[in-house]
Amino acid sequence: MSYTQRQTPIYSQLCTLLIEDMYGELPARVFTVLDRFGRQRRQDISRASYLEPSQVAHGLIILIQQHLIFHSPATEPTTWYEIDWQQSYALIRVGKIVAFIEERFDKKFAYVASNLLTLGHVSLADLREALFPPSEEEEEVVNGKKANGTKPNGDATSNGQTSLANGTEHGDPDDETLASPEELYGIIQTLMEHGWVIQAAEAQYLSAEEMHNIARQQALNEQWGGSVPTGTKDKDRLAQLIMANKRRIRDTWLEKPTSFPMKRKADDSSYGSRKRTKINGDGSAGGSDQTPEDDLVIRINPEKAAVAMRNRHLVSLVEQRIGDTTARLYEILLRSLEKNIPRCFEEHPDPPPTNVEDQPQWEPNPDHVVNTKDITQRAKMLGVDICEGLDPHYVARVTKTTANKEGVLAQPADHSSLGFHERQELVEAHLELLVIHPLHFVTWHARGQYRVDFDLLSKSLIQQEIETTVLAKKGNKARMVIRALVRKGRVDERQLCNAMMTSPNDVRTLVSDLTLQGFVQTQEVPKVDRREAKLSLHLIWYDTQRARDQLLHNTYKGQVRHLQRIAFEREKVQDLLTKANRTDVAGNETKYLKQTELDDLKKWKEVQEKLLLQLHRMDDLVAVLRDFYGPLLTA
Amino acid sequence: MSRGGRGGGARGGGQRSAPGTVMIAGTEMAWDLTGIELQKGPGDLFPSAPPAQAPAPDHGENTTLKHYIAIGDRVHNGDFFTVLNDGMKTGLKRKAGDMAPTDESLFDPFIGNETYSARYHKRIRKVPKLDARPFVHELFSPDLRRYLDRGGNMKKRVLAVTTKINEKSSIQQHIEQEEGRAREAEARAEDEDDEFDEGKAAEDEEEKEKGDDEDNWSAVSSDSEEADDDYNAEQYFENGEDDDVDDADPYENTYE
Numbered sequence: 001m002s003y004t005q006r007q008t009p010i011y012s013q014l015c016t017l018l019i020e021d022m023y024g025e026l027p028a029r030v031f032t033v034l035d036r037f038g039r040q041r042r043q044d045i046s047r048a049s050y051l052e053p054s055q056v057a058h059g060l061i062i063l064i065q066q067h068l069i070f071h072s073p074a075t076e077p078t079t080w081y082e083i084d085w086q087q088s089y090a091l092i093r094v095g096k097i098v099a100f101i102e103e104r105f106d107k108k109f110a111y112v113a114s115n116l117l118t119l120g121h122v123s124l125a126d127l128r129e130a131l132f133p134p135s136e137e138e139e140e141v142v143n144g145k146k147a148n149g150t151k152p153n154g155d156a157t158s159n160g161q162t163s164l165a166n167g168t169e170h171g172d173p174d175d176e177t178l179a180s181p182e183e184l185y186g187i188i189q190t191l192m193e194h195g196w197v198i199q200a201a202e203a204q205y206l207s208a209e210e211m212h213n214i215a216r217q218q219a220l221n222e223q224w225g226g227s228v229p230t231g232t233k234d235k236d237r238l239a240q241l242i243m244a245n246k247r248r249i250r251d252t253w254l255e256k257p258t259s260f261p262m263k264r265k266a267d268d269s270s271y272g273s274r275k276r277t278k279i280n281g282d283g284s285a286g287g288s289d290q291t292p293e294d295d296l297v298i299r300i301n302p303e304k305a306a307v308a309m310r311n312r313h314l315v316s317l318v319e320q321r322i323g324d325t326t327a328r329l330y331e332i333l334l335r336s337l338e339k340n341i342p343r344c345f346e347e348h349p350d351p352p353p354t355n356v357e358d359q360p361q362w363e364p365n366p367d368h369v370v371n372t373k374d375i376t377q378r379a380k381m382l383g384v385d386i387c388e389g390l391d392p393h394y395v396a397r398v399t400k401t402t403a404n405k406e407g408v409l410a411q412p413a414d415h416s417s418l419g420f421h422e423r424q425e426l427v428e429a430h431l432e433l434l435v436i437h438p439l440h441f442v443t444w445h446a447r448g449q450y451r452v453d454f455d456l457l458s459k460s461l462i463q464q465e466i467e468t469t470v471l472a473k474k475g476n477k478a479r480m481v482i483r484a485l486v487r488k489g490r491v492d493e494r495q496l497c498n499a500m501m502t503s504p505n506d507v508r509t510l511v512s513d514l515t516l517q518g519f520v521q522t523q524e525v526p527k528v529d530r531r532e533a534k535l536s537l538h539l540i541w542y543d544t545q546r547a548r549d550q551l552l553h554n555t556y557k558g559q560v561r562h563l564q565r566i567a568f569e570r571e572k573v574q575d576l577l578t579k580a581n582r583t584d585v586a587g588n589e590t591k592y593l594k595q596t597e598l599d600d601l602k603k604w605k606e607v608q609e610k611l612l613l614q615l616h617r618m619d620d621l622v623a624v625l626r627d628f629y630g631p632l633l634t635a
Numbered sequence: 636m637s638r639g640g641r642g643g644g645a646r647g648g649g650q651r652s653a654p655g656t657v658m659i660a661g662t663e664m665a666w667d668l669t670g671i672e673l674q675k676g677p678g679d680l681f682p683s684a685p686p687a688q689a690p691a692p693d694h695g696e697n698t699t700l701k702h703y704i705a706i707g708d709r710v711h712n713g714d715f716f717t718v719l720n721d722g723m724k725t726g727l728k729r730k731a732g733d734m735a736p737t738d739e740s741l742f743d744p745f746i747g748n749e750t751y752s753a754r755y756h757k758r759i760r761k762v763p764k765l766d767a768r769p770f771v772h773e774l775f776s777p778d779l780r781r782y783l784d785r786g787g788n789m790k791k792r793v794l795a796v797t798t799k800i801n802e803k804s805s806i807q808q809h810i811e812q813e814e815g816r817a818r819e820a821e822a823r824a825e826d827e828d829d830e831f832d833e834g835k836a837a838e839d840e841e842e843k844e845k846g847d848d849e850d851n852w853s854a855v856s857s858d859s860e861e862a863d864d865d866y867n868a869e870q871y872f873e874n875g876e877d878d879d880v881d882d883a884d885p886y887e888n889t890y891e
Contacts, residue, residue, distance in 0.1 A: 022710055023716060023717075024711075024715070024716040024760075025717055025718055026717040026761075029719070029725065031726070032726045033726040033727060042778055042779075048728060050723065050727070057779055058762055058763050058765065058782065060779060064774070064779070071776040074777050079776040094702070095704075099702055102698060110702070111797075114706055115796045115797065118706055118709050118710055118713070118796075118797075119768075119796070122794060127794060130795070130796045131796055133793070202774060297771050582752065582756055583755045584752070585755070602810050605810070609692075612700055612703060613692050614689060616699055617696075
C-alpha cells in the first residue's frame with residue numbers, strides 16, 4: 001500500500017468529520033460506507049447503505065469533484081471507487097493554502113485560489129465565463145462605445161478595463177475584482193509556474209494499485225513486448241521502470257501549457273490597447289476569444305502546501321534559535337528555492353539495489369542550491385538590515401567602520417549604503433550561522449553557493465518534535481531516556497543505566513511509562529529454550545518511525561476531539577444561527593436580533609475561531625511528522 | 636521592643652517589633668518585611684489553577700482562519716452542501732433489529748412546529764443541486780456521467796464564484812453591522828436634546844420599528860406572486876420555495 005494512503009480508524013473518523021463539516025451529510029455518509037468496506041462498485045455501496053442509489057451517485061459526484069475519492073479509469077468495464085486518504089485530510093489545509101498564496105503574491109491571487117478550492121477542478125473556460133459573464137460583456141461592449149462617445153476625455157488606456165469591471169458589477173477594479181480575463185490568465189499562469197496550480201488529469205483519480213498496474217503494463221510493453229521478464233536483473237530493471245513511469249505520469253500534471261494568451265503583469269497600457277482593438281473589432285469575437293487553453297482543467301496542487309509549511313516551520317525555528325535577521329535571510333533563501341520544489345519527498349523513489357555495493361553515491365539535489373548573490377540582491381530589495389544579529393567586530397571589519405574595545409560600533413552601520421561585496425560578505429556571515437547550527441539549516445555547497453539538505457533537516461525535525469512532546473509530557477528524565485536510546489541503540493536495562501548514569505529504580509518507571517505511551521519498545525529474548533524472566537534478556541529500544549506514528553495517532557485524536565467540540569458548540573447556538581441566516585434577517589440584523597443574541601453570535605464566533613486555531617496548529621504538527629519526510633526505514 | 640511578636644499580632648498590630656526587623660520564635664531577625672503580606676492560615680486545599688491558555692493567533696494564523704471560514708461559508712451556502720437530518724450517524728445499512736428513526740422521533744416539539752417565519756429560513760438541501768454548474772465530464776467515471784446532465788435547468792450553467800475579493804463571514808457581518816448601529820445610536824443620542832427623555836426615545840424607537848415592521852409585512856405580501864390571494868388559507872403557508880425556481884426542477888428543495 002502506498003505510504004500516503006495508510007489509514008487508521010481514528011484517521012478515517014477525522015476525515016469523515018472534515019468532509020461532513022465542509023460538504024454536508026450526504027457525501028460524508030457515502031464516505032463512511034467506502035471507509036467501512038474499502039474499494040467498491042457503486043452497486044455495492046448502494047447495497048451496503050441505507051441511502052437511495054441516486055443519493056449515492058450524487059454523493060460520489062461531490063466526492064469526485066473535490067478529489068476526495070479515486071475511481072478506476074473509464075476504459076475498465078466496471079468502475080471501482082476508493083477513498084483518497086491524503087486528499088481527504090488535505091481539506092483541513094484549504095485556509096492555509098489561500099493564506100500562503102496571499103502571502104507570496106497578493107489578494108487577487110488568493111481570491112482565485114480560494115475560488116478554485118471551493119469549486120474543485122474547473123476548466124479555464126468555465127472559470128472565465130463565471131468571472132466575466134459573456135452576455136454582460138457584450139452589452140458592455142456596446143455601452144463602452146457609448147461611454148466613449150459621451151466621455152471624450154476618458155483616457156484611452158484605462159477605458160477597456162473599466163468597461164470590463166462594470167461587467168462584474170463592481171466599481172473599484174483595483175481592489176475588489178479582477179479587471180480582465182487576461183489578468184485571470186496571468187494569475188493562473190503565475191500560479192502554475194510556481195506549482196500552486198496544476199492540471200487536473202484522469203490519472204489523478206487512479207488509486208495507488210491501479211497506478212502501479214498501469215505503470216507496470218507500460219514498462220512491460222516498452223521493454224519486453226508485454227511478456228513478464230524472468231531474470232533477477234530484469235526484475236530489478238522492471239521495478240525501476242515502474243517507478244520511473246509513475247514519476248513521469250505525475251510530472252505531466254505539473255507542466256503548464258506553453259502558450260498562455262498573455263504574459264503576466266504586462267503593463268496596463270498594453271492591456272488597454274488590446275481591449276480597445278477588441279472592442280472596436282466585431283462584438284462576438286471580442287466577447288469570447290476562444291483560446292486553446294480554454295480546455296485546460298486546473299486545480300490547486302495539494303502537495304505544495306506541505307512545501308510551504310516546511311519552509312515556514314524552518315524559518316520560525318531559525319527565528320527562535322538564531323535571530324530575526326538571519327531568519328529573514330533564510331526565508332528569502334527558502335522562498336527562492338520553493339518554486340523548484342513541487343513536493344517534500346519523492347513518493348516513488350527508485351527501489352534500493354539488492355547488494356550494498358551498488359548503492360548509488362548520494363548526490364545533492366541541484367534544485368536545492370542557491371547563490372549568495374541572489375539572496376544579497378533580494379535582501380537589498382526588501383531592505384533587510386543585514387548588519388543586525390552579527391558579531392559587531394566582524395561587521396566593523398567588513399564595513400570599515402571603527403569599533404571600540406567593548407565591541408560596540410562607533411557609529412551604527414547603515415546597511416543601505418554598503419557596497420555589493422560588503423553586503424555579500426555580511427550575508428555569508430549570516431549563512432555561516434545557519435551552517436554551524438547543530439540542525440544544519442544550510443550546508444556549504446561551493447564558492448558562493450549554499451544548499452539546503454531538506455531530507456536531513458526533516459528527519460531531525462521529526463526527532464525534535466518527538467523529544468519536545470516527551471519532555472512536555474514526562475519531563476526531562478524521560479527525554480534523556482529517548483536520547484540515550486537514540487545514541488546507544490538496543491540496550492538492556494543495565495546498559496541504559498550506565499549510559500544515563502542513573503539508578504535502575506529511576507529508569508525502570510520511566511521506561512515502563514514510555515512503553516505504555518508507545519514511544520519506547522521493549523523486547524524479551526530468551527537465553528534458554530524455556531521462557532523464563534530470569535533467563536532472558538530484556539532489551540529496550542527506540543524506533544523513530546513507531547514513535548512518529550504514535551504521536552501522529554495522538555494528534556489525529558486531538559483533532560477529532562476538536563471537530564466534535566466545534567459541532568457541539570455549534571449545536572448549542574444552532575437556533576440562533578438559523579435565525580441569523582433567515583432571509584429576512586440577513587441585512588436587517590439590527591431590527592430582528594436582540595443585543596443578547598448578537599453577543600451570543602460573537603461568542604460563538606470567538607469559540608469557533610479558538611477551536612479552529614488549535615485544529616490548524618495540530619495540523620502543523622501533522623505536517624512535521626507526516627508530510628516532510630517519507631517512511632523512515634530502520635534495520 | 637522584645638514584647639512585639641505574637642502579642643502585637645493578636646491585637647491587630649498595635650505593638651510590632653521595630654520597623655526593619657521581624658520576630659520569629661522569640662528571635663529578632665533583621666529582615667524587612669514591610670509591604671509583604673504573610674499568609675498565616677493553612678493553604679487552600681484546592682487552589683484555583685486556571686488551565687493553560689493557547690497563545691493568541693499571529694497574523695498568518697488569522698489569515699488562515701479567515702480564509703478557512705470563508706471557504707466553509709461559501710460551500711455551505713453553495714449547491715453542494717446537504718443536510719439529511721435523518722437521525723443516522725453513518726451511511727451504513729441499519730441492523731436488522733434497528734428501527735428507522737421516524738418523523739415523530741426526529742421532531743422537536745419546541746421549535747420544530749412550522750411558523751410563518753419558516754418561509755424565510757435558509758433552504759436546506761437533501762440532495763445536492765448539480766444542474767447549476769458545469770462539469771468536466773471526462774474526469775468522472777462513466778456510470779456517473781448521466782447524473783451530471785440531469786435536471787430541467789435550461790439556463791446556461793455557470794460556476795458559482797464569489798465576486799468579492801475581501802469577503803467577510805456572515806457572523807462577522809452581523810457583528811460589524813451591530814457595532815455600526817451602536818455607534819450611530821451613540822451619535823444620535825449625542826445630537827439629541829438633553830431634555831429628551833430616554834424612555835420616551837426608546838418608546839419612539841419601538842414605535843418606529845413597529846411601523847417598519849408593518850411596512851415590511853405589506854411589502855412581503857405585495858412582493859409575492861399570490862399578493863391577491865392573501866386570504867387563501869391553503870396557500871398562506873407555502874413552503875417557501877423561491878419564486879424563480881422552475882416547477883420542473885427535480886432537485887426540489889424542501890424543508891426537513
